[in-house]
Amino acid sequence: MPFIANTDAQRQAMLEAIGVESVDALFAGIPPELRSGPLNIPPGLTEQEVRTKLGALAERNTTGLIGFLGGGFYDHFVPAALDAIVSRSEFYTAYTPYQPEISQGTLQAIYEYQSAICRLTGMEVANASLYDGGTAVYEAIMMALRITRRSRVVVDDSVSPIYRKMVRSYTSNLGIDLVETPSAEGLPDRRALAEAIDDRTAAVIVQNPNFFGCVDEVTDLAELVHSKGGLLVVSCYPISLGLLKPPGQMGADIVVGEGQSLGMSLSFGGPYLGFMATLKKHMRKMPGRIAGRTVDARGRQGFVLTLQAREQHIRREKATSNICTNEGLCALTALVYLSLLGKTGLADLARTCADKAGYAQQRLAQVPGVTVRFPRRWYFNEFVLNLPMTADKVIRGLFHRGLAAGFPLGRYWPEMNNCLLVAVTEKRTKEDIDFLAHTLEVIL
């Protein structure tokens, strides 16, 4: 039987030691009427058969397209050394480091990951991970509500529409006054925000670069929300922080984001990585696991899970969050990725992405009938084009030529039916971009 070591003879010896006749006797506590018959599931397959079967399913997916699809989830290059490290089973077959003496590998890695996230975002403390960028936005909102003891939350509508849907799901039953303000010309509308933020406002949520790819300077927003006693939450794309001003330098109180771009494959939606960083003064209100540095009796440096008085296994219904299993291996992946690229590598990568996006925007805007949607805004590696027909139609046409041209914004903003969101990573070559532009010229 697969993955079971004991032989029939060993099982017999064990039954004798227990003092029962059969394994069935061990299940005597389950009333007969609750016992199920054999499961209606096909017989087991060999490893070879499973690989063949799943290989055939994998082939029914289209992954060979030249991709300009982003929307918060990006196709970046992953060095081979990363897989070699992360697939060490000492890391991936361990669990939450409850026993620090035999978990220093995981614990030190979490501490280093927290440090790397702080250095990237310009913040002071970070947690060990959350499920994804969307639940991280939700957790940031819950944290801001706890810190301020207020009930109103203002979300700019250039925050990912997927994350805004998630936040609505999670908060619908909680009596929170959740307000969405419309963006103006691709950036959070200062006037709408000034009107929406009042002295009951716990937090304002913005994303930078936002879903349209536009980059903002939000120091004025931080000042505005702070003047009313609320907090600024910034959701960000970590690769962009190789080039862009970190939220911590613009007055953000809580910084969150999706960490998938830091070495994780797209994998049809997960596993991904939610990250969260904040200021020291808020650390005891943070959700999730946190590693801390301490010493043993002989003064040797070591790492432990700490501030556990916030957590569900201690505080139960009074915990800051219900999170237990998080995304540990994904946090390790992000740390190894950032370590392999290093200080100059990440800066170079971000610059390359921005340069390629710059070339792509300029080249695509030369296609007759195509214009840039937000010409006054600066963008990092993603931008919006106006097309002379619906984006849906263009995307279909380009699929047939082996291109995933981008995301149709009409899906979430009906008035933007002709708008295409185009993302460019370092994996796209000048040739790819020229091919997209050329093909667009042909089909328009």
Add this chain to the structure above:
Amino acid sequence: MKLIFDKSVPGRGGVRGVGSDVPSRADIKPDLLRDAPAELPELSELDVVRHFTALSRLNFGVDSGFYPLGSCTMKYNPKAAEHVANMPGFAALHPLLPQLPGGEMMVQGALAVLRRMDLLLREICGMSAFTMQPLAGAHGELTGTMIIAAYHADRGNDKTTILIPDSAHGTNPASAAIAGYAVRTVPSNAEGVMDADALAEALDENVAGVMLTSPNTVGLFNARIHEIADRVHAVDGLMYYDGANLNALLGRCRPGDAGFDIVHVNLHKTFATPHGGGGPGAGPVGVVDKLAEFLPTSVVRERDDGSFYLDYDRPKSIGYVAPFYGNFGIILRAYAYILMLGAEGLARVADNAVLNANYVSAKLKDRYDLPYPGPCMHECVFSAARQALKGVRAIHIAKALIDRGVHPPTVYFPLIVHEAMMIEPTETESKETLDAFIAAMVEIADQAESDPDAVLACPTTTVIGQLDETLAARKPDLASLAPREA
């Protein structure tokens, strides 16, 4: 060991970037940019590989040795499942692809995996429909309590409370509270299971639901479970099944048949996906027919022609709990595992998990107190009360096990057992491994009698000794910041 940041050498390059084949952008806006690069390490690829290889050697995983961490089901994680998850046809698939016009047909293989897992889990758990979205067990609990809230809102019920036994995992009350419910704790009886009379007393019109683990956290099956379900249903409450301990029941008993309305399944426990040093996991949620309309959006459906599509038109759905379709890479591993085991293999899981736990229980019951004697299910809970009289507590026994090459069991949980040691051997461990563990536990029990100080001195074989957790919490050092930021 030195932090990776402290190994950095200014000017040393890491992995070489792809470089740019386009002109540099001229439209740079300095006020939007960093004034200096983030202070990440500057190391060679070899430096990085050695650093993390060294860290990995300070860790203990299932592949390193016996890991009987109760409630966590640390079974072997088959390598075939890892291989499958890394197939490019799955790993490189962009989650937004099916949201593009015509894109659904480009992800048919992935949608087939999600749909087939839904059907398999329905059969295994006796439920009517599953969502694959929840990203961990506790996330499944939150999703489940949100479904409870949606059901009652739809019925016009004004209910405020969730009942939870005192033996429950901490995530249960935390999830219920986060979903907006008041939590009321129901005591266990002398046999270690939720007392049906205490439940009856707590049960009133305000009760929205009851969250239970079965077998419960002391490893016992509540024989009156159906009676409890009937009473809860009589006040229009819902029964929530925490699937943490499903490994004990596979192929033997289905939560749906026992009267549960909502279940979550921990794929990283029962279905052998790796625990990852604390995730990623996955916590699919199944419901009975009357709750299917409340499941998160989207849902994978099958057309008559055998093709699959994502249904977003679900007016009563609780909405999105994850950005897409769940932790797909984990779901895929679990799917590979179920395919390899088949019906017979799954039933053998429960049989051998329960046999292994009872064997450990039988062999140690003379040396350690067993607060709830008699056959257990997939795990057994001992108390170190006897050893504590000599000053040797559960935590000390845990550290003594470390010196003997074993990962300690869960200690001090469940809360209803004094000096608890919760041992879950799982089905993948052999008799030889169990015998070695039993011998180590007996040796520690002997030593607790003869030389308790020797036990208290453990661990002595690790790179560090017991760490100062009070210092860590009082003066938190949570990150090494770059010098100019510190």
